Amino acid sequence: MPPPSAKAKSVRVLEFPPRLSSGYLVRDAHRAFQRLLERRITPYGVTRGQWYFLRVLWTHDGLSQRELSARVGMMEPTTVIALRSMERSGLIHRLRSDDDRRKVRVLLTAKAKRLRNELLAVARTITEEAEAGIDMRDLASFRRVIARMTANLDLIER
Amino acid sequence: MPPPSAKAKSVRVLEFPPRLSSGYLVRDAHRAFQRLLERRITPYGVTRGQWYFLRVLWTHDGLSQRELSARVGMMEPTTVIALRSMERSGLIHRLRSDDDRRKVRVLLTAKAKRLRNELLAVARTITEEAEAGIDMRDLASFRRVIARMTANLDLIER
DNA sequence: TCCCATTGCATAGATTTCTAAGTAATTCCT
DNA sequence: AGGAATTACTTAGAAATCTATGCAATGGGA
Numbered sequence: 077m078p079p080p081s082a083k084a085k086s087v088r089v090l091e092f093p094p095r096l097s098s099g100y101l102v103r104d105a106h107r108a109f110q111r112l113l114e115r116r117i118t119p120y121g122v123t124r125g126q127w128y129f130l131r132v133l134w135t136h137d138g139l140s141q142r143e144l145s146a147r148v149g150m151m152e153p154t155t156v157i158a159l160r161s162m163e164r165s166g167l168i169h170r171l172r173s174d175d176d177r178r179k180v181r182v183l184l185t186a187k188a189k190r191l192r193n194e195l196l197a198v199a200r201t202i203t204e205e206a207e208a209g210i211d212m213r214d215l216a217s218f219r220r221v222i223a224r225m226t227a228n229l230d231l232i233e234r
Numbered sequence: 235m236p237p238p239s240a241k242a243k244s245v246r247v248l249e250f251p252p253r254l255s256s257g258y259l260v261r262d263a264h265r266a267f268q269r270l271l272e273r274r275i276t277p278y279g280v281t282r283g284q285w286y287f288l289r290v291l292w293t294h295d296g297l298s299q300r301e302l303s304a305r306v307g308m309m310e311p312t313t314v315i316a317l318r319s320m321e322r323s324g325l326i327h328r329l330r331s332d333d334d335r336r337k338v339r340v341l342l343t344a345k346a347k348r349l350r351n352e353l354l355a356v357a358r359t360i361t362e363e364a365e366a367g368i369d370m371r372d373l374a375s376f377r378r379v380i381a382r383m384t385a386n387l388d389l390i391e392r
Numbered sequence: 393t394c395c396c397a398t399t400g401c402a403t404a405g406a407t408t409t410c411t412a413a414g415t416a417a418t419t420c421c422t
Numbered sequence: 423a424g425g426a427a428t429t430a431c432t433t434a435g436a437a438a439t440c441t442a443t444g445c446a447a448t449g450g451g452a
Contacts, residue, residue, distance in 0.1 A: 092357060096377075097361050099271070099360060099364070101377060102263045102380065103264055104381075105384045106260050106261055106264035108384045108387035108388055109256075109260055109261070123438085124437085124438080140400075150440095151439075152402085153401090153439085153440075154438070154440075156403085157437085158438080176399090176448075177447060178400045178401070179447095180400080196250050199257065200250050202387075206257070206387050207256060207383065210383070215256075215379065219256070219259060221375075221376040222259045223259060224367070224368055225365065225368070226262045228367070229363065229364050282408075283407065283408050298431095308408095308410095310432085311411085312410070313431090314431070334417075334418075335416090336417045336429065338430080
């Protein structure tokens with residue numbers, strides 16, 4: 077029979093229930109948010125993939141694709157695909173920059189600008205629904221903790 | 235000029251920075267967890283999509299596909315795709331049930347069972363890295379809050 | 393000036409996930 | 423017993439995301 081410490085370690089690894097795993101809790105919450113967001117923006121003809129880009133463009137219209145990718149936190153090929161669908165849906169125009177012909181400036185159409193307030197309200201409503209019944213102090217603590225987790229993980233390379 | 239309350243409401247909707255949105259914070263954290271998990275399990279020949287199913291099967295070997303879908307929290311077509319790739323990788327066998335020939339029982343191979351402890355250790359390490367430097371009480375509060383948010387959102391139909 | 397490294401975007405191909413609709417086995421009701 | 427409803431899985435097709443690679447415009451150094 078192994079010594080107590082070895083046994084404890086073994087049990088510790090063998091049992092790792094999802095309820096105790098921050099990663100699982102975060103995943104579940106993320107899926108719940110996504111699901112609701114998707115349902116509520118589809119009626120506006122906006123997909124979840126377009127949403128993140130719209131959100132940045134509403135405050136930073138005219139960014140280049142590279143800047144946009146960085147702000148949204150997506151890889152550039154993802155941006156290409158999202159922008160293509162947004163162009164098809166009449167949400168943006170792409171304009172080759174004159175001073176540097178490699179760059180493409182992304183510009184919102186009037187249609188996209190008109191959607192802004194209503195869609196931001198949708199996002200805020202979902203947040204309010206998620207936070208219902210949660211103490212303000214707990215909420216503030218939650219934000220600090222989850223931001224810290226993200227920062228912790230982002231510092232790790234491999 | 236609109237009355238103060240109307241103005242406050244308008245500003246409230248017009249400005250909704252991601253830093254204050256639980257949804258965005260959750261999304262960022264989720265992506266950080268995913269990124270690291272994916273990097274660390276790829277060397278074992280396991281993809282992120284297979285991971286969730288392995289994790290359930292390690293404690294509930296022999297479930298049917300439907301039960302598995304429910305436990306993992308994925309739609310059934312997603313399960314079909316994941317299981318197909320797991321079968322190709324030699325992680326599972328699928329066995330048509332004899333008492334009900336509609337059902338397919340999913341069984342782990344010896345290879346998948348051998349991976350269990352090492353991969354669970356990977357998950358635990360990531361959790362520990364994410365939680366580094368966070369107060370135990372804050373962590374407990376975090377788990378309550380995020381589980382409550384998920385529950386809140388899951389109650390909403392549309 | 394001309395070559396080459398860098399920069400900005402695009403393509404290719406894979407994976408993960410969904411919704412909607414199909415097929416086959418089982419069960420239930422008359 | 424036979425048809426209808428239900429159950430379990432599958433297929434089809436779309437979307438969102440990634441890594442790896444390609445191409446074209448730019449700029450810097452010999």
